[in-house]
Amino acid sequence: MMKKPENSILLDCISKKDITRPPIWLMRQAGRILKEYREIRASVDGFKALVKNPELSAEVTVQPLDILNVDACIFFSDILVIPECMGLDYELIEKKGPWFPKVIEGPSDIDKLIYGKEASDKLDYVYNGLSKTLDRIDGRVPLIGFSGAPWTLFCYMIEGQGSKTFSKAKRFIYKYPEASGRLLDFLTDTIITYLQSKIDQGVHVVQVFDSWAGVLDKTLYNSFMVPRLRRINDSINRVPVILFSKGAWFSLDSLAKIGPEVIGIDWTISPEYARTIIGKDQVVQGNLDPCVLYGSKELIEAKTHKMIRDWGANHVVNLGHGVYPDTPVEHVKSFINSVKNFSYSD
Amino acid sequence: MMKKPENSILLDCISKKDITRPPIWLMRQAGRILKEYREIRASVDGFKALVKNPELSAEVTVQPLDILNVDACIFFSDILVIPECMGLDYELIEKKGPWFPKVIEGPSDIDKLIYGKEASDKLDYVYNGLSKTLDRIDGRVPLIGFSGAPWTLFCYMIEGQGSKTFSKAKRFIYKYPEASGRLLDFLTDTIITYLQSKIDQGVHVVQVFDSWAGVLDKTLYNSFMVPRLRRINDSINRVPVILFSKGAWFSLDSLAKIGPEVIGIDWTISPEYARTIIGKDQVVQGNLDPCVLYGSKELIEAKTHKMIRDWGANHVVNLGHGVYPDTPVEHVKSFINSVKNFSYSD
Numbered sequence: 001m002m003k004k005p006e007n008s009i010l011l012d013c014i015s016k017k018d019i020t021r022p023p024i025w026l027m028r029q030a031g032r033i034l035k036e037y038r039e040i041r042a043s044v045d046g047f048k049a050l051v052k053n054p055e056l057s058a059e060v061t062v063q064p065l066d067i068l069n070v071d072a073c074i075f076f077s078d079i080l081v082i083p084e085c086m087g088l089d090y091e092l093i094e095k096k097g098p099w100f101p102k103v104i105e106g107p108s109d110i111d112k113l114i115y116g117k118e119a120s121d122k123l124d125y126v127y128n129g130l131s132k133t134l135d136r137i138d139g140r141v142p143l144i145g146f147s148g149a150p151w152t153l154f155c156y157m158i159e160g161q162g163s164k165t166f167s168k169a170k171r172f173i174y175k176y177p178e179a180s181g182r183l184l185d186f187l188t189d190t191i192i193t194y195l196q197s198k199i200d201q202g203v204h205v206v207q208v209f210d211s212w213a214g215v216l217d218k219t220l221y222n223s224f225m226v227p228r229l230r231r232i233n234d235s236i237n238r239v240p241v242i243l244f245s246k247g248a249w250f251s252l253d254s255l256a257k258i259g260p261e262v263i264g265i266d267w268t269i270s271p272e273y274a275r276t277i278i279g280k281d282q283v284v285q286g287n288l289d290p291c292v293l294y295g296s297k298e299l300i301e302a303k304t305h306k307m308i309r310d311w312g313a314n315h316v317v318n319l320g321h322g323v324y325p326d327t328p329v330e331h332v333k334s335f336i337n338s339v340k341n342f343s344y345s346d
Numbered sequence: 347m348m349k350k351p352e353n354s355i356l357l358d359c360i361s362k363k364d365i366t367r368p369p370i371w372l373m374r375q376a377g378r379i380l381k382e383y384r385e386i387r388a389s390v391d392g393f394k395a396l397v398k399n400p401e402l403s404a405e406v407t408v409q410p411l412d413i414l415n416v417d418a419c420i421f422f423s424d425i426l427v428i429p430e431c432m433g434l435d436y437e438l439i440e441k442k443g444p445w446f447p448k449v450i451e452g453p454s455d456i457d458k459l460i461y462g463k464e465a466s467d468k469l470d471y472v473y474n475g476l477s478k479t480l481d482r483i484d485g486r487v488p489l490i491g492f493s494g495a496p497w498t499l500f501c502y503m504i505e506g507q508g509s510k511t512f513s514k515a516k517r518f519i520y521k522y523p524e525a526s527g528r529l530l531d532f533l534t535d536t537i538i539t540y541l542q543s544k545i546d547q548g549v550h551v552v553q554v555f556d557s558w559a560g561v562l563d564k565t566l567y568n569s570f571m572v573p574r575l576r577r578i579n580d581s582i583n584r585v586p587v588i589l590f591s592k593g594a595w596f597s598l599d600s601l602a603k604i605g606p607e608v609i610g611i612d613w614t615i616s617p618e619y620a621r622t623i624i625g626k627d628q629v630v631q632g633n634l635d636p637c638v639l640y641g642s643k644e645l646i647e648a649k650t651h652k653m654i655r656d657w658g659a660n661h662v663v664n665l666g667h668g669v670y671p672d673t674p675v676e677h678v679k680s681f682i683n684s685v686k687n688f689s690y691s692d
Binding site for chain 2: 162164165167170171173174175214216217218219220247249250267268269270273289290291292294295299321324326
């Protein structure tokens with residue numbers, strides 16, 4: 001049995017205990033918004049060196065707790081460690097993003113991949129980093145572990161890089177529906193064993209990010225992706241699951257039926273729309289437009305308080321996307337303070 | 347009074363006359379999918395040389411009619427001719443996209459712009475190209491003229507290039523809401539005089555593209571963009587308007603209330619969802635996922651026929667986005683044939 005963190009507002013919100021304000025953390029809070037992160041990042045040879053260094057991963061994970069006083073830490077890592085442990089190495093090219101020298105070009109390439117525990121067991125640097133992070137957090141707040149979702153990882157394994165349309169990945173599905181299902185299953189197997197190993201280390205919550213869900217449509221998402229997300233969710237019983245399918249407004253009902261403890265919501269979905277579809281009891285996470293943090297302190301507070309009131313109870317405050325790297329840290333603090341000075345009873 | 351084209355199925359659909367099948371054309375049909383286009387493109391020094399050449403613009407506009415037998419032509423041009431005529435030159439960098447050496451950095455830059463008729467009158471090469479195109483079409487099908495929408499053009503004028511998030515453009519709105527309104531108004535004025543000049547030349551339909559609507563949310567879109575789109579729509583009485591705000595599912599009801607003759611729909615919006623919001627009488631245009639055209643002939647036909655049945659009457663067939671340049675032309679032909687062999691009475 002895990003010990004309850006001193007600040008348990010995130011876990012209390014998820015388990016629907018009485019709280020006086022919503023909890024807050026930010027996607028990508030461990031990152032370039034903090035000068036302390038940028039210093040660590042500059043001291044190593046590339047982003048991947050940081051991802052593969054358990055000591056430094058732990059250090060940057062805990063920075064937002066020490067500096068911003070958020071209600072949870074999320075372990076600093078990269079979603080692409082999964083394709084890599086399955087057999088597709090990648091590089092990170094400065095100002096361009098990820099690049100895979102070798103990609104999945106046809107169905108026969110899929111059979112060469114390793115998957116499941118055999119693959120995820122290679123990610124020792126993550127598990128070591130989690131252990132070091134928990135030492136540093138020292139029981140102050142919960143630690144979230146994350147994974148990319150099968151579709152988002154599939155995108156990179158086919159395309160080999162980012163894309164506006166992910167049309168190659170979608171082409172693969174339309175050309176090779178069976179092989180696509182096999183690759184998605186291999187990814188699902190690996191994500192499950194990866195998340196289980198994170199939970200073994202002691203993370204309190206897991207989040208699954210489907211960053212590119214929004215390029216699909218309801219038919220494709222519900223037939224190809226929702227069953228795999230359900231399998232991931234069903235496999236995790238020891239900690240709560242946050243499921244964030246960015247852009248998948250069209251499948252919000254199907255995502256809720258999977259039954260994750262928390263559903264992540266991007267900023268294009270209004271509280272009114274979401275509550276109509278998934279009800280008031282579903283815990284949600286989100287969904288301030290990250291660009292609001294470019295505005296004045298007054299704008300940030302007004303928009304944050306309105307958002308909290310519009311969602312009502314069962315709401316974890318976050319942005320509707322990762323915080324943008326050029327957001328002034330003082331504005332991030334205004335956002336966090338706006339949540340901390342809010343009271344449901346006012 | 348404009349003469350009715352020989353093939354008037356698009357205009358008949360828009361005016362709700364009896365038709366036996368829906369009309370079809372493709373966004374970006376005049377473009378890289380055709381080898382005949384690529385030959386013309388290779389013969390000139392850059393994409394902009396093609397845009398500025400009335401004779402060649404006319405030639406590539408008519409190619410899809412001659413080769414693919416679509417039910418309408420759309421004049422070949424670039425949405426960025428508007429920022430350029432307002433005073434911001436741009437370049438097109440091969441494989442990267444548009445790039446503006448000078449951008450709008452603050453409110454004072456907006457006052458240096460020219461706008462309205464003074465700006466749009468500089469686009470003689472477009473109006474000459476339209477006249478030459480109508481000669482070449484010779485009454486066979488209607489000709490569509492288009493413009494970018496204020497928000498999408500605003501994005502480029504602030505960012506100076508494409509972006510995944512358009513966070514600089516959104517930051518501008520949150521930091522300078524009044525100046526943003528002024529720039530959007532200047533753009534609206536220019537778009538109106540531009541479209542009026544196109545109608546003077548004889549285009550039968552105009553389409554307004556808001557390609558980046560989907561990075562906003564309902565509040566921003568409805569407060570900043572919908573009023574300007576309404577002003578554009580209200581100013582155009584001589585021909586039907588197609589309004590396509592890609593990704594703006596959250597504002598579909600507000601877009602319909604503007605009253606455009608046709609609403610463009612992207613592939614993430616299902617017919618069921620759209621018809622619930624905007625009813626059965628609203629003419630829609632779309633919305634096959636462009637990636638379906640990577641599939642087999644059988645898949646293309648099945649998905650196309652299902653889409654036509656799901657939309658019901660008052661539907662112009664198109665993709666939910668511009669056709670992707672690497673789509674095999676034979677697959678485009680299968681798509682078009684699937685529509686032509688469909689009958690509402692079957």
